[in-house]
Amino acid sequence: MKTFYTALMLAAVSLGAMGTAMADDITADVLTYDGKTKVVSAKGNVVIHANEGATITGTNGEYHFEDRSAFLEGGVKYVKEQSTLTAEKMYLYKDRTARGIGSVDFVDLSEHRILRGDDVMYNAATGFGKIEGNGYLETADGTLSAPHIEGNLKQIKVVATGGVDLTSTTNNAVGYGDQAVYTRSGRDGTDGKMVLSGNAWVNQNGNTFEGPELVLRDADKVVETTGRSTITITNTKSPSEEGGEGDSQPSVPAGPVNQATPIAGRPEYAGSPLEIKDNK
Structure with a gap:
């Protein structure tokens, strides 16, 4: 095993720019420095x-060392505090975004988040995340499964496309559709809104809703329909009779985040083709 340590000058630059050195050491069987x-x-x-x-x-x-980026392949594992990423390949960008390629599993215990897919990009500092291929996102609010999932988990805006399956813990509902857009003014916002469109179907408390667009609001815990829709009522009990909380709070006005709001923290390279690394 061999270890390569950064020069003192590089460490000093890192300390001055970031508050702490971003690269302590690199260890491997064979090392080559340019x-x-x-x-x-x-x-x-x-x-x-x-x-x-x-x-x-x-x-x-x-x-x-120039931009503090990194690339690894072969059973990659990334660990930082309560975050863990495993993948076949991984890129670490200079803005501290981690990107896994191939059977990616990213768990952030501090935020109770799980991201899985073929290509997963996530920045814990900005909240931006993107999943391509067999996407799965789990938060305290519920789960989303879709071929494409992208959003900001601090803002909050998440867009899932390509055929979506969802569970909503907040609304006690499950559903599916062609696209799902969830927005909320922030982590503690009370204006959460899920818009499920395209052959949308939702089952909430045993009742089903079908239509071109269905809207679930966290504050009201109700399902709204637009266009020609079908509602099948099989459970006439109120949430309080089911053992849940009654609707004692007034409806909260929609916050500043909506379907037209750009996804915060999205880096320029998020939509660019993946960089190809030659085998050394």
């Missing part, structure tokens, strides 16, 4: 300490 590009290439049992306390392990990889 002084011109400031890139370390590593092969075999790679361990990178980076990104303000993160530890990344894999089979092969590289670290760029």
